[in-house]
Amino acid sequence: MLHYAALKIGRALFVIWAAFTITFLLLFVLPAEPVDLLFDPAELNTIPEDVRAQVAANYGFDKPLLLQYLDRLGHAAVGDFGTSVQSGRPVTQALLEVLPSTLILSVGALLLAVVIGFAIALLATATRRPWLRNLLESLPSAAVSVPVFMFGIVLLQVFSFGLGWFPSFGDGGWQSLVLPLVTLAIPVSGPIAQLLVRSFTGEMGAGYVVTSFAKGATRGQVIVGDVFRNASLPALTIAGITFGNLIAGSVITETVFARPGVGRLTQGAINTLDIPVVQGIVVFVAASFALINLIVDLIYPLLDPRLRASLAARTS
Amino acid sequence: MSEQPTARAEGAAVPAEDAAGTKPLLQIAELRIDYRAQGRSWSPAVRGVSLHVDPGETVALVGESGSGKTTLVQGSLGLLPASARVSGGSISYSGVDVTGWRDARMARVRGNYVGFIPQDPNTSLNPVKKIGQQVIEAVAFNERTAASSQEHIDAALESLRTAGLANAERVFHQYPHELSGGMKQRALIAIALAGKPKIIVADEPTSALDVTVQRVILDHLETLRTELGIGILLITHDLGVALDRADRIAVMQRGEIVEHGPVRELIANPSSDYTRRLLAAAPSRHQGRLAPSPGLQPRTPGEGIVVRAEQLRKQYTLRSAGGRSLVNALDGVDLVVRAGTTHAIVGESGAGKSTLASIIAGFATADSGTAWVGERETTSLSHRELREVRRDLQFVFQNPYTSLDPRFTVAKLIAEPLRAFRVATGRAELMTRVRELLRAVALDDSYLQRTTAQLSGGQRQRIAIARALALNPRVIVLDEAVSALDVSVQAQILQLLVDLQTELGLSYVFVTHDLGVVRMIADDVTVMRDGGIVEHGTVQDVFLSPQSDYTRALLGAIPGTRFATV
Numbered sequence: 045m046l047h048y049a050a051l052k053i054g055r056a057l058f059v060i061w062a063a064f065t066i067t068f069l070l071l072f073v074l075p076a077e078p079v080d081l082l083f084d085p086a087e088l089n090t091i092p093e094d095v096r097a098q099v100a101a102n103y104g105f106d107k108p109l110l111l112q113y114l115d116r117l118g119h120a121a122v123g124d125f126g127t128s129v130q131s132g133r134p135v136t137q138a139l140l141e142v143l144p145s146t147l148i149l150s151v152g153a154l155l156l157a158v159v160i161g162f163a164i165a166l167l168a169t170a171t172r173r174p175w176l177r178n179l180l181e182s183l184p185s186a187a188v189s190v191p192v193f194m195f196g197i198v199l200l201q202v203f204s205f206g207l208g209w210f211p212s213f214g215d216g217g218w219q220s221l222v223l224p225l226v227t228l229a230i231p232v233s234g235p236i237a238q239l240l241v242r243s244f245t246g247e248m249g250a251g252y253v254v255t256s257f258a259k260g261a262t263r264g265q266v267i268v269g270d271v272f273r274n275a276s277l278p279a280l281t282i283a284g285i286t287f288g289n290l291i292a293g294s295v296i297t298e299t300v301f302a303r304p305g306v307g308r309l310t311q312g313a314i315n316t317l318d319i320p321v322v323q324g325i326v327v328f329v330a331a332s333f334a335l336i337n338l339i340v341d342l343i344y345p346l347l348d349p350r351l352r353a354s355l356a357a358r359t360s
Numbered sequence: 361m362s363e364q365p366t367a368r369a370e371g372a373a374v375p376a377e378d379a380a381g382t383k384p385l386l387q388i389a390e391l392r393i394d395y396r397a398q399g400r401s402w403s404p405a406v407r408g409v410s411l412h413v414d415p416g417e418t419v420a421l422v423g424e425s426g427s428g429k430t431t432l433v434q435g436s437l438g439l440l441p442a443s444a445r446v447s448g449g450s451i452s453y454s455g456v457d458v459t460g461w462r463d464a465r466m467a468r469v470r471g472n473y474v475g476f477i478p479q480d481p482n483t484s485l486n487p488v489k490k491i492g493q494q495v496i497e498a499v500a501f502n503e504r505t506a507a508s509s510q511e512h513i514d515a516a517l518e519s520l521r522t523a524g525l526a527n528a529e530r531v532f533h534q535y536p537h538e539l540s541g542g543m544k545q546r547a548l549i550a551i552a553l554a555g556k557p558k559i560i561v562a563d564e565p566t567s568a569l570d571v572t573v574q575r576v577i578l579d580h581l582e583t584l585r586t587e588l589g590i591g592i593l594l595i596t597h598d599l600g601v602a603l604d605r606a607d608r609i610a611v612m613q614r615g616e617i618v619e620h621g622p623v624r625e626l627i628a629n630p631s632s633d634y635t636r637r638l639l640a641a642a643p644s645r646h647q648g649r650l651a652p653s654p655g656l657q658p659r660t661p662g663e664g665i666v667v668r669a670e671q672l673r674k675q676y677t678l679r680s681a682g683g684r685s686l687v688n689a690l691d692g693v694d695l696v697v698r699a700g701t702t703h704a705i706v707g708e709s710g711a712g713k714s715t716l717a718s719i720i721a722g723f724a725t726a727d728s729g730t731a732w733v734g735e736r737e738t739t740s741l742s743h744r745e746l747r748e749v750r751r752d753l754q755f756v757f758q759n760p761y762t763s764l765d766p767r768f769t770v771a772k773l774i775a776e777p778l779r780a781f782r783v784a785t786g787r788a789e790l791m792t793r794v795r796e797l798l799r800a801v802a803l804d805d806s807y808l809q810r811t812t813a814q815l816s817g818g819q820r821q822r823i824a825i826a827r828a829l830a831l832n833p834r835v836i837v838l839d840e841a842v843s844a845l846d847v848s849v850q851a852q853i854l855q856l857l858v859d860l861q862t863e864l865g866l867s868y869v870f871v872t873h874d875l876g877v878v879r880m881i882a883d884d885v886t887v888m889r890d891g892g893i894v895e896h897g898t899v900q901d902v903f904l905s906p907q908s909d910y911t912r913a914l915l916g917a918i919p920g921t922r923f924a925t926v
Contacts, residue, residue, distance in 0.1 A: 172442070172463075251483035255494075257439055258478070259551060260471025260501035262464055269497070270486050349535045350487055 045345070048355045052341040056334035063330030064120055067323045068113055072105075079105050125324035130316050135324035138309065146305035149224055149297070150290045156229035158283055161236035165275070169244040169267055181241055188234035196227040196300040224301045228293050232286050239282050243275040250274070277347060284340035291329050383455035384412035385559040385591040386436065386474070391449035393428075393435045405431045407615040408449065413559055413591040418582070420594045420606035422638070424846035425817070428615040429595050433563050437476060438466035454558070472502040475552030477562040481544035481569070485536040491547050492532035495519055495554055502555030516554065523550035524580045541709075542573035549577075553584070559591040560584075567597065570708035571873065575917040578605055597846060599642045600876070600920020603627065611635050641851035642920055643876025649899070650855055650880050652862040659865040660700075666835050666867045667697035667720060667753075672729035672739075674715055674891075688891040689715040690726065695869075695886060697835070702861065702868040704882035704899070706875055706914070712891040717837050717871045721755050722746040733835060751781060754828035758840035760820035764812045770823055771808040774798065777830040797826040801856060818849035822856065829860070837869040842877060854881050875918050879903060887911050 079100040083091055097106075103126075104112050119126070125135035161184075168180040203209050203223060211220045247253065248271055256266045291306070298307035306325060313321035345352040388411045394402035405428045413419045423429040434440045436451050438461060450459045453473050458466065470476070478484040486494060495516035500507075507515075513532075520528035523546045536544055545565065552560055562581065566574035582605065585592050596602050602609050602623075609626050611619040611634065618632040630636045652658070674690040689712045697703040705713045718724040720731050722738050731738045733753050741749065754777075757763040764773055774794045777783075784790040795805055801822040812820055821841065828836050838857070842850040858881060860866060870882055878885050879899060886896040887910070895908045906912045 174442075251478055251480055252486040254439065255476070255478055255484045255548065255551060256486070256497070257467075258437060258470050258474075258476030259498040260467050260469075260555060261497070262467045265501075270489075273488050274486070348488060350537050353535070353537060 045355050048345070049342060052338055056338040059334040060327060060331045064117060064323075064327050065113075067326045068116060071319045071323055072112065072116075073109060079103065120327060125327070126320040128313075128321050129318045130312075130321075135320050138321065139306065139324055139328055142305050142309050145303060146294055146298070146307060148221065149228065149303070149305060150287070150294055152221065152225050153228035153232060153290055153293075154283065154287060156225055157233035157236055157286070158279070160229065160233035161240050161279065162276075164233075164237040165240035165244045166267065166272075168241050169248060169271070170263065172263075184234040184238040184241070186234075187230050187237070190231065193296050193300055195230055196223070196297060199223050199227055200300070220301075220303070224297050224303060227300070228290060228297045231293065232289055235286060236279055236282055240275065240279050243278050244271060247271045247275040273347065277344070280340050280343065280347075284337040287336045288329075288333050291332070383452075384414050385454060386411075386413045386561075386593060387450075387452045387455075388412065388432070388436060389450050389452075391432070391435060391451060392447045393431050393440065394445055394447045395431075396443045396445075402445070402447070404447075405444070405615055406435065409612070409615070409617050410449075411593075411610055411617065411620075413593050415558070415591050416585060416589050417608070418585060418592040418594055418606045420596060420602035420609045421612055422596055422599055422602045422609055423612035424597055424848065426614075427612045429612050430563060432612070433561055433593075433595055437470060437474065437561065438463070439470075467501075471498060471555035471557065473555075473557055473559070475555060475557035475560040477545070477548055477552050477560060477565045479564040479567060481541050481548055484548055485544055487536055489535075490532070491520075491534055491536065491539070492516055495532075495547070495550050498551045498554035516550075519550040519554040520547065522553055522584070523547065524576075525550065541569050542577065545569060545573075545577055546580075549580070549584075553588075557590065559593065561593045561595070563595045564597065565594070566601070571875070571917045571919075572708065572913055574601075574919070581605075598919055599638050599847065600918065603642075603920050611638065637848055641847045643847070643850075643874065643880055648879070649883070650858045653855065653859050656859060656862050658862045664699055665696055666699045667695065667703075667731070667733055667869060669693060669695040669716070669720060669731040670729055672716065672719055672726045672731060674712075674719065674724070674726050688712075690719070690729075691891040692729070693888075693891070693893055695720070696884075697867050697869055698884070699834075699867055700861070700865050701883040702857075702870050702881050704870045704872060704878040704885045705888060706872055706878050706885060707888035707894075708873060708914075710890065711888040713871045713888050714839055715891075716888070717839050717869060720869065721753055721837050722749060723755075750833075751831045752833050753835045753837065754831065754833040756821070756824050756828050756836060756838045756841045759844050760817055760824055761812075761844070763824060764820055766812050769809050769811055770798070770803075770815075773812075773823055774826050774830060777827060781831060783831060793830070797829055800829060800860065801826045816849070817845050818853060821845060821849075821853055825853075825856065825860070829864075832864075833866075835867045835869065837871070839871045840873065841870075843872065843874065850877070851880075857881060875903075875914055876920070887914065 079096055083096075083099075100106050104115055107115070116126075123136050127134050128138055131138065164180050164183055168177050171177050171180070200223065204211065209219075210222050244267075248267075250271075253266055253270060256270050261269065294305060295307035295310055297303075298305045299311060306328070309321065310325050312318070313325065345355055388409060391406055391409045392404060393406040394404050397403040407428075409428075409432055411419070411421070411432075421429050421432070431440070431444065434444075435446055438458070440446070446459060450457050452458060453469060458469055461469070485491070492513070496512045499512050499515045499519070503512075503515075517528045517532060520531055525531050525543065525546050531539065531543065531547065536547075539547065560581075565581070566577050569577065578601065581592060581594075584590065594602065594606060606623055608620070608622050610617050611626075611632070613634045619626060619630060619635040626635065627639070630639060672690050672693045672695075673688075676687045676689050691712075693712070693716055695703070695705070695716065705716060707713045715724060719726045720733070720738065722741065726739055729739065733749050736745075736749055736752075738746065738749055768776070771791070771794050774797050775784075775790055778790055778793060784793050794808070798805065798807060803819065803822055803826075807815070807819070807823075812823070815823065824841075825836075842853050845853060854877065857868065861868065868881070870878075872878060882899050884897070885899050885902050887894040887902065887908070889910055895902060895906065895911045902911060903915065906915060
């Protein structure tokens with residue numbers, strides 16, 4: 045068990061390290077003159093040479109690449125990604141400021157997506173009406189195929205401008221969270237629902253389901269008592285992987301609803317070529333992605349006794 | 361959505377108890393079940409079947425795959441898939457007609473009145489729930505008055521004990537993957553008994569189990585029937601099992617009951633051709649080795665030994681909850697196959713027989729020991745040299761449904777080894793050889809362009825044999841090659857193998873768990889258990905005067921022996 049946990053944690057750390065290294069290569073090594081990116085392109089030619097050299101020295105661009113890399117890696121390991129070129133504030137501070145609002149949005153959206161996925165799968169499995177089942181099964185692909193921004197705009201039109209139930213932007217109170225949450229959750233719920241419908245259908249055909257029916261269980265009891273847990277296991281994995289989509293989706297959602305957050309920060313950093321901030325965000329996203337999947341990996345043995353048994357055997 | 365199990369107990373519309381004495385426990389009358397075919401049409405799977413089971417009686421329903429016996433069981437339990445419907449006739453339990461009952465109402469009959477033992481114990485228990493929990497559910501769903509959870513636990517333990525699990529307390533806290541196949545089947549019997557049913561429907565309850573385990577389970581069912589006075593409807597493809605265990609037998613073919621009567625009557629005087637064919641095909645009722653078909657030109661096989669193995673050893677590391685342990689898959693095994701004969705390797709699961717076969721064929725490596733095919737030592741060859749050995753030694757696998765590429769046509773399947781070894785050059789020569797091989801396995805040219813999806817199990821196995829013959833090998837290793845086939849098809853394939861052996865002078869290494877089949881095809885036999893050899897010798901010697909207790913137990917457990925000499 046310990047061995048398993050250590051292996052998974054090691055993998056998570058590797059993902060974060062790889063994300064750091066790749067962004068370092070892309071942002072600091074590949075550009076011919078990384079220091080040029082630190083200035084406004086319009087004023088680039090008017091910058092005196094000694095100022096450029098001064099700035100380059102400040103950022104460590106004059107040192108050998110390997111040294112730069114190790115220096116930045118060392119700082120990043122303790123959470124220091126340098127300072128923002130635009131605002132001059134530490135990257136970590138800027139990230140932490142907007143983090144709570146994005147965290148609430150993305151975790152909330154993930155939960156909502158999982159709930160929607162389960163609702164669709166449970167209904168499609170429980171119903172004995174073929175037309176209803178077909179309708180429910182077609183929902184996931186519809187959800188995936190509608191772009192996030194499009195969905196957000198439609199929701200805004202109807203519930204904010206039309207009905208006036210929820211505010212159209214800002215982050216004041218729970219009302220302002222509803223529309224972004226739904227916008228973000230719907231497309232993500234598609235793949236989860238699709239997988240769940242398939243795995244519920246598969247498990248409904250399993251031998252132990254017949255046994256349960258023969259015991260005298262009703263359809264509802266079989267679905268809740270037997271199929272649910274077995275069919276949910278694969279959804280856990282996909283939920284972890286989907287978290288990456290959520291972060292990407294939050295960039296658009298936060299823009300559409302004018303909410304502060306990592307998404308908006310990313311958009312700003314890319315527009316202004318704020319390289320330290322971009323790197324900080326990439327590593328942060330990789331870290332949260334790795335963390336979520338680490339949690340999923342560690343939950344698995346708790347849900348599946350077979351896996352637990354094989355893990356216990358491996359370490360003893 | 362889910363009803364509380366305790367709430368159902370009140371006023372449950374269970375068939376009246378007082379009627380049980382007079383009416384049959386289960387009466388199926390003129391039942392018809394259809395499956396939805398293409399469009400709006402329906403194709404019949406069960407065509408007007410009538411059957412009844414009285415208290416204290418075992419009725420066996422015998423049929424081959426596709427006969428509709430499983431559909432009949434699903435229909436009588438109200439568990440038909442959505443694509444099937446009952447289009448006529450009736451099902452009644454103790455005189456209460458349950459035909460067309462809604463799902464929720466049928467749920468009160470299941471478990472409570474009729475218990476069900478499924479076919480494959482390995483997939484029929486919920487893998488993430490403890491055995492105890494699963495039995496408790498069966499108790500709670502079917503109790504007549506609400507009981508405390510302690511009473512549930514006691515009833516579940518009681519049921520596990522009745523099912524023959526002596527250490528019920530331990531099993532109660534175990535997960536299915538921690539139990540052997542036989543113990544899982546007992547747990548399933550406990551689940552079936554937990555609702556105190558009047559009748560038990562057992563759908564091939566032992567076909568996934570070893571023959572000695574099968575015997576113990578069937579013995580136990582028989583005891584339960586006597587002690588509890590329940591009725592048993594035993595569904596099986598194995599006529600031997602039916603002959604041994606049933607009071608009455610109903611033989612089903614293509615959705616109809618073609619023969620129905622007490623066992624002795626059925627053996628002495630079978631009225632339908634199909635029953636006669638089944639009786640003739642049953643390995644346990646066959647005396648001695650199959651003779652080659654008349655009119656063949658036998659080829660005198662070369663003298664000597666074609667396959668030899670000496671002191672083969674193979675260990676696997678097994679990881680279990682108790683820690684690492686080494687398992688001897690093979691523990692110093694010797695084998696000698698004489699030219700032109702069949703050498704059967706027989707044993708139960710885990711005996712090491714498949715490991716032995718795959719080491720001889722070079723699919724697996726041995727830890728130590730030596731194997732020869734002809735003059736060549738296969739245990740020390742490189743991949744390239746092994747390839748050459750495969751010209752001489754070919755393999756036929758157990759499952760014809762998975763061992764043939766579903767996208768290949770029959771012609772392509774048979775031509776594959778010819779192309780791989782560049783034996784036949786040119787399309788014309790290739791096709792001539794393919795036709796020749798197809799004829800050798802008694803199929804005509806019309807099969808050339810079919811894919812395996814258009815073939816039956818027996819036809820597929822013929823193709824697999826044709827493919828193995830393509831390179832004119834001297835030895836064919838058959839790993840449970842007839843186990844997945846129905847008995848009548850099995851008999852045809854065995855006859856084909858005997859004929860081919862006579863004509864081509866082949867030697868077979870025949871791996872099987874079925875001693876009945878051994879008697880029909882083998883000259884020599886090696887009995888294996890836990891990686892070691894228990895006994896070997898000629899079939900005559902081993903069958904007539906077995907030296908070890910284990911061989912005797914295996915022979916005694918062959919179903920159908922009770923009436924073998926009738």
